[in-house]
Amino acid sequence: MDISLRTTEFFVEDQSWLGSRDGTDVTQGMTLHLPSFNANIHYPKGYIPSGIVVARITSGPGAGMHGPYAGSTSESQTVTVTGGPTGGTFTLTFNGETTGAIAFNATADAVKAALAALPSVNASDLAVSGGPGPNTPYVVAFRGQFAGQNVAQMTASGASLTGGTTPSVTVTTTTAGGSAAASGLDVPDGFLLTSKAVKTANIGAPLHWRGVIRVSRLPAASGFDDNARRALGAKFRFED
Known part of the structure; x- marks a missing residue:
């Protein structure tokens, strides 16, 4: 009989990001594809923390398993009025919809109001x-x-601008939106509910797919961003 001393270390995972227990009893099973995770970013303490946003891998290595949501960048575009107009108006067109007339010297709020008035856009x-x-x-x-x-x-028309030297309006993409990730990692699927120590190539885990989330309590490097908020909004209620 082996009566030597053996020790086991236990820890209580931080799940303060859960705004309610709703959904914790109906989790879906998933398998985490460990090679998709970065040790320095996702499990520097030896385990993948509960609360990380995960995505289902759709092709390539790990297809059918889950990896860390790669995040997406939201787009920004720059509108520049050139030629030194002293009067008149311009318009912007987005997704085939054209704004009303915008004054040549409009404020940022006035430009936002003109765009928000388009049928497909909200403030x-x-x-x-x-x-x-x-x-x-x-x-x-x-x-x-x-x-x-x-x-x-967007496209722009400065045909109604007056004064100056050949006034016009140009639109350029300052920051392109989207994600460079492929194979499904750009589409968030839910949150990892519990964590396990990283010891094997792939790890079975529960996928939390509905409930209330306290965003400010999510772990560091959770991957949560504006796109995840939008994409998961039908499943979760988010509290800041």
């Missing part, structure tokens, strides 16, 4: 900084339903 879908024109460009940041997406570049 929460964008933020506008910069201006007033024509000396300072406007930067339109897409969020809300457009968060993390590579949206169509």
Whole structure:
């Protein structure tokens, strides 16, 4: 009989990010594809923390398993009024919809209001900084339903601008939206509910797919971003 002393280490995982226990008893099973995780980022303490956003791998190594959601960048575009106009108006077109007339020296709030008035856009879908024109460009940041997406570049018309030297309006993409990740890692699927020490190539784990999430309590490097908030909004209620 072996009566030598043996020790086992236990720890209580931090699940303060759970806003309620709803959904914890109906989790879906999944397998984590360990090679998709970065040791320094995702499990520096030897285990993958509960609360990380995961995505289902759709092709290539690990297909059918889950890896860490890779995150997506939200797009921003710059609108510049050139030629030194002293009067008149311009318009912006997004997804085939054209704004009403925007004054040549409009404030950022006025540009946002013109875009938010489009049928397919809500005020929460964008933020506008910069201006007033024509000396300072406007930067339109897409969020809300457009968060993390590579949206169509707006077009502009300065045909109604007056004064100056050949006034016009240009639109450039400042930051392209979307994700460089492939194989499904750009599509968040839910949250890892519990963690296990990293010892084997792949680890069985429960996928938390509904409930209330306290965003401020999510672990470091959870991967949660505006796109995850939008994509998972039908499954979860988020509390900041």
